[in-house]
Amino acid sequence: MFKKLPGDEARNLVTTTPDTAIVFRPAVVTTPAILTIIIFAGRLLTGLVRLLWRHPVAVTVTVLPGVIWALYGWQLAASVVGLLGLALAAWACLDRVTFARLVGWRLLAWWRLIWVYRRHWQPIMVVSGLGKHLRGRDYLPRLVRLDCDGWSDRITVRMLKGQPVKDWTDRIDHLAQGFGSQSCRVALSKAGRLVLTFPRHDPLAVPIPALPIPDTATVGPVEIGKQEDGRPLRLKVHGTHVLIAGATGAGKGSFLWSTIRALLPAVRAGLVELWALDPKLMELSYGRALFGTRYAADPADCADLLDEVVSVMQKRAARFAGVQRSHTPTVDDPFVLVLVDEVAFLTAYQSDKHLRQRISAALAALTTQGRAVGIGVMAALQDPRKEVMNIRNLFPDKIALRLDESEQVDMVLGDGARDRGALADHISPIPELGAGIAYVRLETSPDPVRVRAAYVSDTDIRAMADEFGGEGR
Template identity: 50%
Template structure:
C-alpha cells in the first residue's frame, strides 16, 4: 500500500498544508513580525507535542499499541485487491484515553468478529507492558472494550473500621424507632430512624467508594486461605449490625468450631455454639424458625420487614467445611448439610441470612456453594479456585485472587466480590478490626455492657 494511502500520513500532510497556508496569509497581511511570532507559536506547540508523545502515558499507550496488539494476536489481515499487493494489517482502534482518579480508562473499538475476551484474556500482559499495577477489561457496549488502568494499588495500605455510634445514642434513637413503629408520632423526631440492617459497610472498593456488603435478601460465602482476612469480613459484619441488634431488629447467631475467632466476642451473639452437636442444633433451630415464619407469612407477606417480633437473623458459620466435609460424625454431617441447604435455599425471603467462611472451595468440600448468591474470594491457592467461588469467567474478567500478596500488611482482607446483580467482580478490602475494637464492642454492646440476649 502506498504511504499516502495511510490515514495518519494524510492527516499530517493536511495539517502541514494548513499551517503553511496560515503562515503565508499572516506574513502577507501582518508582516514579518507577526509571522515570526506565529513561527514561535508553532515551535512551542511542536515542543509540547514532542514532550507529550515521548513522556505521557496516553501517548506511550498509543505509540506502542500496534506492537502490543500484534503480540497478543489482536491483528487482522486487510483484504487485498491484487495478488501482487503487499499485505497490510489492522488492529483494534483506541477511541479515547481518559484519566480517572487513580489511573486511565482506555476505550478500544474492536474489529469485526472480535469479542471482549480477545483483550480480556491478556490484561496481565497489558499491565506488564504498560508498567502499571493492574488492568481490568469491561465491555459497556457492543464492539467496545474499556481497559481500566491503575498506576498503584489503592488498597495496599490497611485501614481501621469507621467509628461506631455510642450505645447511648443507639438506645435513644432505638426508643424513637419503637414509638414510631406503634404509629404514635413524637415532636422530637418526625422521621423514623431505622438502624442499618440491609447491608454492612465493612471496607473499601478499589475506586475509593465504601464497600457495602448486602445482607438482607441474600446469603454470603467467604473463601480464602489461612491469613487471607476472613476474620476481618466476619467482624466487619458483626460490627456494622450491632446498633440494629441493640435496637432489637437483628439477631446474630454464630457457629465457631475453631473457638479462636468469634469466641473473642461471644457475648455479642444472641446464640453461640462451638461444639459440633451444639452447632448442628443451632442450625436446625434456625431452619425450624425459618419454616415457622414461612407458614406465618404465607399468603400475607411478600417481603420481610425486620421488627422486634420478627427480627432479621444473621447466622455466621466460621470454617463451614468443618460441618459439611470434615466432621467425623456422619449423622451430624448430614444434619448440618440439610440445615444449611434449607436455610440457603429458602431463608432469605423470610429474613434469614447465612454467612459462611471456608478455606477450600472445592465441590467435594462445599457442594452447595451455588446457593450463596453473593460471594467473596479472598487470597486463594490456585487460579481455578477463583471460578469455583465467583463463577465461570471471573478469573478472565480480572479476579486474580491467587495473586493477592501473602504479606498481611498488603494482602489481608483484600479480595474480589461477586454480587448477584452484578456479574463483574469488584476488588475490595475489608477494614481491619483490631482486638481492642472487639473488646470495646464487647464492653459497650455485650451482655456485661447492657447489651442483649444470652448465648446458647
C-alpha cells in the first residue's frame, strides 16, 4: 500500500499501526544542523551590529520610515520623512562643514560602499590577481571600511595572510581602472592592513594665486600652497634641506618664490638670511634686490658665495660645540637659507673642473653639517640622475614636480614612491593644469603627498623686491 523507504528515512516519515492508521513524525534535527543554524544566526546578528555601528546615520534614515509605516501607517511615515528632509536641508545650509562631517560624507560612504566597491570587489580582486583561487574556493582580501571626504574615497583593506604590500603597489593601475578613478594610492596603516585612496576629482586643478605675505615673522614651517585634501601646504625649511626636481616649465619657481615670500617678515626681523645662486639668470634675478650682496650668478661667484656660507657654518659649529645641539634663530645667529635655482649647472654641466669640485664639496659640506647650526639648502634641478646630482640623498625632504620618465620618480622621492601613487610622470605638461603640482616626500613620512604651490607672478616678485629689498643686511 505504501512505498517502503529505507532505514531511518522510513522511521522518521511514516509509521503504520495495526489498525492501518498512519502516524507522521517530524524529522529529527541533528546536532550539525543545529550548529549550522546557530553559526548563521550569529553571523547575521554580527553583520547587523557591525552595519549599525559603522553606518548609524544611513541605517537609521533607511529603516526608520519603514518601521513607522508598519506601525502607524504611510501618512505618518511620509510626514516624518518630509520633516527630516527639511531639518537636514536647514542644517546643511546653516552649517555645511558640520553637516558634511556628521551626515553627508557618511551617507556618501555608505552608498559608494554598496554601489561601487562591494559590487565590484570580487571580480576586480580576481582579475587583478590580488585574490587567490585554491581548491575550488576564492580567497579574497577583506574590505573593512570606507571613509569619504571632499575629494577621495579611502578604503581600509585587510590583506590575505602572507600577502606582501608589493602585490598591491604593483597593481594600482588595475585598482584605479576597476573602480573608475584616475589613480590609486597605497599606504600601509598597520600590519596586515592597507589604506587605498581613490580620488573622485582633482582639488588642485585650478592654479593658486600668490598667498598673502604673513603678518608675523616665522622661520617655518611656512605656508606655500595647498595639499590635495584641502589643508594648507606648510613646508619645513629650518632644520632640513629641500631638493626640488622637475622638467622645464613644471613650476619649480613656484616653490622657490612661495618660500621666499613666506620668509620675508622674518628677513625684515633679522631672523632669516637669504643667499641666492642663480647660474641661469632666469629665475631668482627677478627679485635680486631681496638678496643684496648675497646673490651670485657667475659660476666663480657662486663658488665664492658657497665657500663663505661654509665658513659661517664652521664658525657657528665651533661656537656651538659643547653648548647646544640645535639652532634657534636669533638676530646674532639667523637662519641662513641657501637657494640654488639650477644646481646641476654648477655640479655637472660646469666646464671648469676646479669650480665644479669646489661647488660640489661646499654643497656636500652644507647638506651634511649645516642644518644643526641653522643653515639650510633649497636646490632645484631638472635632471635627477645620480651622475648629475650625486648628493641628492643628502636632502631629507624632496619634491617631485612633473618628470619626463617614470624611473625618475624613485630617483627623486626614493625607492617605491611611484608604487605608492606618486605619479609625477603623469602630471599635465599644460602650465594652467600642471605647473606647481608636485609630490612631496618628507623625512618624517615615507608616503608621498600630492600638493600644489602657489604661483608667484613677476608682478608679485617686483612688488616684494620694492617693499622688502635691502632688508636684513
